[in-house]
């Protein structure tokens with residue numbers, strides 16, 4: 040079926056079965072491989088995108104549910120004012136190790152800071168604990184979020 | 194270890210931007226052509242661009258260990274260019290041209306510290322020689338700086354770009370003799386350089402194997418035999434093939450491939466999602482009769498039976514351990530164990546392969562060891578190793594999983610069935626967890642004797658591992674020089690073997706991650722029995738500074754370096770054997786523990802503070818002191834690696850659950866059954882100190898990991914009085 044979606048402010052028409060996860064529509068049909076596949080079960084956060092302002096796991100989002108909604112992916116996150124700050128902090132602190140989880144981390148961090156501009160340690164944990172980093176870059180993820188929030192200078 | 198050398202081929206068959214390989218003769222002809230703003234290749238690693246930037250080839254697989262920056266740093270340093278001039282490019286896999294290309298064993302630094310610098314220095318010498326010839330002066334009067342050759346006396350200079358064409362025609366100097374910089378003059382080595390791919394990572398650009406996209410590409414999902422080693426009995430694929438979008442169902446032949454046991458089916462479709470879903474339509478029967486008998490419970494029972502018996506084989510014997518035990522003032526005995534673990538790289542295993550019409554095979558492979566992949570594919574498919582081109586992608590986590598190349602062998606077989614079509618094979622998470630080369634489980638019964646003065650006079654270990662015929666299987670070995678065996682008078686280490694159908698392999702700091710836990714925890718028990726603490730028992734047993742041989746040829750264990758990191762970390766943490774933090778709330782207890790380990794040429798001592806509340810363990814702080822030689826090449830990355838390794842150690846200590854096997858099958862399905870450490874498991878703080886020594890720099894991917902595991906176990910004992918002797922540490 041033809042499904043209209045808006046990705047990074049661009050309207051797209053996708054030809055896919057309604058139960059195909061948004062993750063695979065992005066990666067395969069729209070040639071946007073920045074959103075990553077880690078578990079396919081909502082357990083790792085590698086596939087996180089922002090859907091109408093909320094961080095969601097795109098592997099658990101049937102494309103039919105995304106119809107007509109605003110989707111922001113890692114490819115477009117810098118166009119959001121908060122996303123831009125998050126990406127800059129990520130570059131500054133040199134957060135990634137292998138880098139595979141980082142798209143999801145950045146999307147979760149952007150959603151977190153959009154909702155909670157000055158997060159406490161518990162807020163950060165609440166917003167980020169669903170995102171696994173197998174390389175364990177957590178120390179720098181936390182630091183970069185604090186930096187993007189203007190809570191730390193380093 | 195002998196430092197490997199670059200072959201002459203590295204210099205005479207350098208590749209150009211377009212991927213074409215020029216012979217030395219062609220290069221000469223090229224060099225003689227009129228001045229064009231074309232890139233000039235000086236050797237396999239260095240290409241000088243018209244704008245005086247320099248493309249440096251990074252030859253090793255990048256799994257997040259930072260080698261894609263570190264190796265070019267070595268080259269750029271000796272080439273004497275500024276870091277701003279450097280453009281880094283991943284090379285293809287071609288060991289004849291580039292030398293060893295492996296991400297394993299923390300070997301990139303020790304193996305490349307000289308060769309990469311020599312490659313840079315040789316190119317610099319050619320540029321200087323070209324300038325000297327042009328200016329008619331003695332090369333010895335010239336100097337270089339930031340990509341220019343300077344003639345200070347003559348008051349002139351030229352960019353490398355202007356000299357490159359002439360330099361390419363100069364004879365490459367003898368690598369062994371080319372002068373290298375005095376470390377005091379380093380401008381790049383020792384300075385923090387950020388990850389070269391980070392801008393692409395934070396903007397979602399394709400980088401990883403899974404991101405490979407080629408014209409006409411098709412996608413393969415995998416159906417592997419549920420029990421590793423089983424074979425395909427029967428398949429009806431008609432319904433799967435009838436699914437719109439499905440192109441083929443390819444049986445992947447069994448056979449003893451060097452990379453493991455391979456029976457599988459691949460469903461190929463125009464999208465991975467379609468292929469993955471169509472798997473449900475297959476009706477498959479597997480023959481797993483030979484595997485059904487293997488189970489986690491079965492291993493544990495068999496190990497318990499074997500532990501009290503005499504070992505089947507001796508690993509190391511010195512003096513007479515039994516006689517010394519009989520005469521000891523105190524005898525301590527304890528059983529330790531650890532489970533099978535999966536690697537669970539966040540990027541699932543995948544590989545893209547294209548079988549060309551002429552029988553050549555091209556790969557886009559996230560592999561830590563492309564050379565072995567080439568060999569495995571050659572052996573399995575009977576094609577010549579040279580008939581393969583392997584492009585190395587960035588890799589979403591390695592941890593040793595991708596030292597094995599099963600995904601290359603699988604993808605090659607599917608590609609062969611569909612010539613002319615690039616095939617991307619991708620495991621789902623369940624495939625990945627159930628078809629790993631697991632860190633093998635192990636059991637140890639230790640017995641040690643102390644004399645009246647608290648000296649360790651006897652030491653025994655009966656190790657139950659996996660293997661047969663007196664030989665442990667891959668990554669299941671115990672070295673005959675495992676500390677403290679080499680320093681004690683009466684030692685008997687022996688092993689007995691269990692069989693398994695699981696494939697085993699190297700998990701970051703292989704063997705060491707498990708052995709550090711069991712040996713350093715048991716030594717903590719001995720220290721207590723001797724009325725001292727573990728750092729002190731270590732100092733006592735290490736004795737004066739000297740070199741002890743190890744099982745690995747050319748690799749020594751330096752007791753002085755061990756002492757130095759032990760002293761450094763105890764000082765850094767203010768070690769008194771007690772927690773530094775103030776006592777916690779009523780339901781909390783705090784403890785501090787220590788661990789030391791030598792692995793992958795690195796010496797690491799670590800201290801951990803834990804708080805235990807209602808049976809839950811929180812790691813408050815970890816202190817790390819490490820000695821990896823005279824130079825920390827890239828300090829920011831060294832810090833990242835140490836943090837990552839220590840936190841991964843905490844995951845092994847506290848979070849990762851055993852890989853469970855029932856009826857030959859691994860049961861874990863996803864991160865629910867095999868949870869990884871999340872942000873809530875990160876320690877409150879990590880403090881790191883480098884102990885510099887006069888030894889050539891060595892690697893850092895692994896050695897910071899092992900000691901944190903016993904440090905946490907020993908801290909939990911101090912906090913609770915409970916000695917936890919199996920992983921994961923569980924207060925129940």
Ligand code: FES
Pocket residue numbers: 075076077078079080081082083084085086087096097098099
């Ligand atoms: S891939 Fe979606 S949560 Fe893991």
Ligand code: FES
Pocket residue numbers: 135136137138139140141171172173174175176257539589590
């Ligand atoms: S950086 Fe490798 S998984 Fe996070």
